[in-house]
Amino acid sequence: xxxxxxxxxxxxxxxxxxxxxxxxxxxxxxxxxxxxxxxxxxxxxxxxxxxxxxxxxxxxxxxxxxxxxxxxxxxxxxxxxxxxxxxxxxxxxxxxxxxxxxxxxxxxxxxxxxxxxxxxxxxxxxxxxxxxxxxxxxxxxxxxxxxxxxxxxxxxxxxxxxxxxxxxxxxxxxxxxxxxxxxxxxxxxxxxxxxxxxxxxxxxxxxxxxxxxxxxxxxxxxxxxxxxxxxxxxxxxxxxxxxxxxxxxxxxxxxxxxxxxxxxxxxxxxxxxxxxxxxxxxxxxxxxx
Numbered sequence: 001x002x003x004x005x006x007x008x009x010x011x012x013x014x015x016x017x018x019x020x021x022x023x024x025x026x027x028x029x030x031x032x033x034x035x036x037x038x039x040x041x042x043x044x045x046x047x048x049x050x051x052x053x054x055x056x057x058x059x060x061x062x063x064x065x066x067x068x069x070x071x072x073x074x075x076x077x078x079x080x081x082x083x084x085x086x087x088x089x090x091x092x093x094x095x096x097x098x099x100x101x102x103x104x105x106x107x108x109x110x111x112x113x114x115x116x117x118x119x120x121x122x123x124x125x126x127x128x129x130x131x132x133x134x135x136x137x138x139x140x141x142x143x144x145x146x147x148x149x150x151x152x153x154x155x156x157x158x159x160x161x162x163x164x165x166x167x168x169x170x171x172x173x174x175x176x177x178x179x180x181x182x183x184x185x186x187x188x189x190x191x192x193x194x195x196x197x198x199x200x201x202x203x204x205x206x207x208x209x210x211x212x213x214x215x216x217x218x219x220x221x222x223x224x225x226x227x228x229x230x231x232x233x234x235x236x237x238x239x240x241x242x243x244x245x246x247x248x249x250x251x252x253x254x255x256x257x258x259x260x261x262x263x264x265x266x267x268x269x270x271x272x273x274x275x276x277x278x279x280x281x282x283x284x285x286x287x288x289x
Contacts, residue, residue, distance in 0.1 A: 004138060006145040006159075007107045011048060013150055013270050016287060018049040019107065022263045023199040023235030026114070028059035028089040030075045031240040031249060033261055034096075040263045041100045050105050052144070054199035054235040055112025055166030058089055058125050072247045086118075090125050094132050107144060108136035112166045112199065116140065141165035143193070148270055148284065158270050158284050163193035167200030167234075176257075179203055184232050194284070195266060196232045202259045204236035206266070208289045215281075229286055235264050 011017055020040065026032045041051070071079075078088045097106075111126040118125065130137035138144065146160040167183065179201045187196035211228045241258045243249040267287035275281070 001141045001143075002139050003143045004108065004136060004145070006147040007050075007136075008147045008149065009048060009050070010149050010151070011270060013154065013156070013272060015048065016046045016267055016269045017148070018044070018046045019195075019266045020049060020051050020263050021054055021197050021233065021235040021266065022051060022057070022238075023054040023204070024112070024202050024237035024239060025053070025057040025093070026059045026237070026239040027057060027093045028061075028074055028078060028085070029239055030073055031243055032059075032075070033238045033240060034075075036261050037238050038096060038100060041096070045265060046267065050107050051101060052107040052162070052164065052197070053109045054164065054197055055110040055126075055140070056114045056199065057093060057109065057112070058086070058115050058129065060086060060089070060115040060125050061117055070247065070250075072245070073243065073249060086125060090129055090132075094129060097133055097135075103134050106133075106135045107146070107162070108138040108142070108164075110138050110142070110164050110166050110199065111140050138164060150270060156270070156282070158282075160195065160268070160284055161193045163187060163190050163196045165196070165198055167198040169200065176203055176205075179234055180205070180207060183234065184209070187232050194230055196230070197235055198233065199235050199237075201234060202237035202239065202241075202256075203234045204260050204262065204264055205234050206264055206289070207232045208286070226281070229289055231266065231286065231289065233264055233266070236260065236262050238262070 009017060025037060078085055109126055109130055111124055115124050115126045127137045142164050144162040144164055148158040150156040183198045209230045209232060211230060212225060213228050215226045216223050237259055238261055241251045241256050243252055268284050271285045272282040
């Protein structure tokens with residue numbers, strides 16, 4: 001686990017910012033929906049849209065004697081024999097990111113259990129991808145501070161903390177409620193975050209958690225109670241559960257549930273609000289939560 005350097009965003013008060021969290025692409029696989037991935041990347045709901053990938057973007061298990069691997073499950077364009085299979089997967093995903101995004105738009109990349117299967121050979125292809133693209137490599141899990149700075153005419157400094165973890169299975173992993181409870185419980189053991197992001201189980205949801213806490217204004221000496229919203233999220237997948245062929249996928253044989261494809265969008269803005277009692281609250285507020 002690492003505590004990453006802050007990712008800095010310059011934004012005006014009230015300006016909406018979007019973070020797109022891309023989960024479990026598994027780019028090597030024929031069942032990975034590349035068109036949907038590109039569509040999600042180029043769909044920027046706000047002028048300031050940023051990206052974080054949540055692990056297993058690279059399938060990274062081609063040719064290994066592993067239950068997940070089948071040559072029949074590989075995209076045809078990777079079966080030309082021009083390069084080693086996993087090199088072609090890496091190059092092609094780099095090509096997509098270079099074509100449709102800029103390095104300055106990427107918060108970073110989580111690795112995942114698939115790339116780490118190659119660590120017995122001392123290699124994590126996600127680290128190679130980050131080096132190639134000059135993006136930030138975040139390992140398997142990381143604290144990632146987001147610093148938001150308002151313009152010089154009204155300079156203010158705000159922060160969000162992302163806790164990003166690829167995730168884990170176990171405990172009836174096929175059931176949606178299991179992941180919800182497991183990830184909420186897991187995130188409770190880590191302090192200081194505003195957004196907890198998870199991948200691995202291929203589901204997609206955003207769960208707002210209300211936390212009640214005391215608030216004190218040093219200047220006015222007022223005390224009151226506020227509701228503080230945190231988000232626990234599972235970031236989806238681009239890998240279809242079913243193979244659309246005569247040859248079943250590992251997920252199909254294992255009875256995995258079909259999952260909704262695509263990423264999640266988290267939107268927020270810097271606000272300065274005054275309530276009915278004249279108390280001023282300033283900070284970062286999530287949109288539509």
